[in-house]
Amino acid sequence: MEEINKxxxxxxxxxxxxxxxxACREQHGKPDAKYLTACERINKRKKKQP
Numbered sequence: 001m002e003e004i005n006k007x008x009x010x011x012x013x014x015x016x017x018x019x020x021x022x023a024c025r026e027q028h029g030k031p032d033a034k035y036l037t038a039c040e041r042i043n044k045r046k047k048k049q050p
Contacts, residue, residue: 010038 004019017024021039028037036044 008038009042 002020002022005021006019008019008021010018010024012018017027021037024037024039027033028035028040035041
C-alpha cells in the first residue's frame, strides 16, 4: 500500500490523491495536464529565489 505524506503542501485536502505523491505526480505528469503538483510549484519558486 502506498504511504501517505502527512506534510502534503497541496491545499486541496478533499482531493482523492492528497498526500499520495506518486498518484499525484502520475496525474499531473500527463502531457495534457495544465498544472504542476504543489510540490513542484514550491520547488520551482525556491529555485527562482536568489
